[in-house]
Amino acid sequence: MLQPALTRLEQGFQSSRLTQIFDPLLAQKNIECWVKRDDLIHPVISGNKWRKLKYSLDHALQLHSHTVLSMGGAYSNHLHALAYACQQLGLNSMGFIRGEKPKRINPTLADLQQWGMVLQYISRAEYRTLRQYKGHQALPGIKTGEYWLPEGGATELALKGLAEMVTELDTEFDVICVPCGTGTTLAGIINACPENTEVYGFSALKGAGFLQEDVKKLLNTSRLNTPCWNIQLDYHFGGFAKCNPALLLFMQDFANRHAITLEQVYTAKMFYGLFDLIAQDHFKSGQKILAIHTGGLQGNRA
Numbered sequence: 431m432l433q434p435a436l437t438r439l440e441q442g443f444q445s446s447r448l449t450q451i452f453d454p455l456l457a458q459k460n461i462e463c464w465v466k467r468d469d470l471i472h473p474v475i476s477g478n479k480w481r482k483l484k485y486s487l488d489h490a491l492q493l494h495s496h497t498v499l500s501m502g503g504a505y506s507n508h509l510h511a512l513a514y515a516c517q518q519l520g521l522n523s524m525g526f527i528r529g530e531k532p533k534r535i536n537p538t539l540a541d542l543q544q545w546g547m548v549l550q551y552i553s554r555a556e557y558r559t560l561r562q563y564k565g566h567q568a569l570p571g572i573k574t575g576e577y578w579l580p581e582g583g584a585t586e587l588a589l590k591g592l593a594e595m596v597t598e599l600d601t602e603f604d605v606i607c608v609p610c611g612t613g614t615t616l617a618g619i620i621n622a623c624p625e626n627t628e629v630y631g632f633s634a635l636k637g638a639g640f641l642q643e644d645v646k647k648l649l650n651t652s653r654l655n656t657p658c659w660n661i662q663l664d665y666h667f668g669g670f671a672k673c674n675p676a677l678l679l680f681m682q683d684f685a686n687r688h689a690i691t692l693e694q695v696y697t698a699k700m701f702y703g704l705f706d707l708i709a710q711d712h713f714k715s716g717q718k719i720l721a722i723h724t725g726g727l728q729g730n731r732a
């Protein structure tokens with residue numbers, strides 16, 4: 431049973447719909463493609479960030495915490511979801527923001543402040559140091575009643591929430607695709623998937639070969655030796671949050687064709703990669719593919 435405040439918050443969520451998309455390429459290759467609309471589950475808290483936060487916030491409430499602390503960049507979808515959720519749950523929140531305070535506050539930071547998150551700007555070196563603290567009491571100097579969430583909300587409890595992306599599906603897919611930052615979402619999905627589903631992660635970061643090991647550390651032992659997943663490393667478009675005209679054109683075209691808005695950090699790169707693999711005959715005729723729209727559209731306002 432979830433804590434009552436969390437149950438109330440969850441009542442504001444819609445179930446995550448599946449939409450089939452149609453396209454000449456899909457028809458030509460005889461591929462069925464569905465999109466799981468986690469971008470639409472809530473007007474503010476979108477996508478995988480809610481999945482990751484749900485059970486950690488429940489844990490924080492169970493412990494009677496009064497403040498949740500975490501870290502992120504100036505456009506962080508994680509902090510955005512966290513600040514809003516904390517405000518709704520009656521919790522204080524505090525965010526360590528990477529880099530100097532910008533001269534003009536961007537829309538993400540403005541939202542964080544509006545929802546009462548106390549912001550502390552820290553150097554890139556300090557930010558890197560904070561990354562090593564994982565447990566909810568691991569932050570040095572943490573006080574009674576404070577609950578620490580590591581970068582991106584990547585905890586053991588996050589995996590439990592992420593698994594629900596799969597367990598709530600009522601049909602099976604041959605392939606499930608998801609964008610990767612830390613790879614936590616990918617790991618949560620792999621853990622929950624039937625053995626015969628192949629899971630594809632698409633890295634939003636350049637040179638993300640390390641993700642392979644990071645993801646392995648999060649897998650259930652029963653999943654460790656099944657070759658049922660992979661990470662695509664070549665669709666980063668120059669690196670994290672980098673973009674080029676081809677990607678922007680793809681996003682525009684995708685919106686026109688399918689009436690689905692993507693953002694350039696994660697979801698556009700995944701869909702670009704997926705369509706590229708389909709065009710290269712990477713998948714078998716007749717396969718049924720699910721791509722997870724992990725949300726993050728708040729970042730488009732910048």
Ligand SMILES: *Cc1c(COP(=O)(O)O)cnc(C)c1O
Pocket residue numbers: 477478479507508582609610611612613614615616696697724725726727
């Ligand atoms: C954070 C985020 C991801 C990446 O999630 P990880 O679990 O860090 O791999 C993907 N898509 C969106 C929209 C995100 O905000």
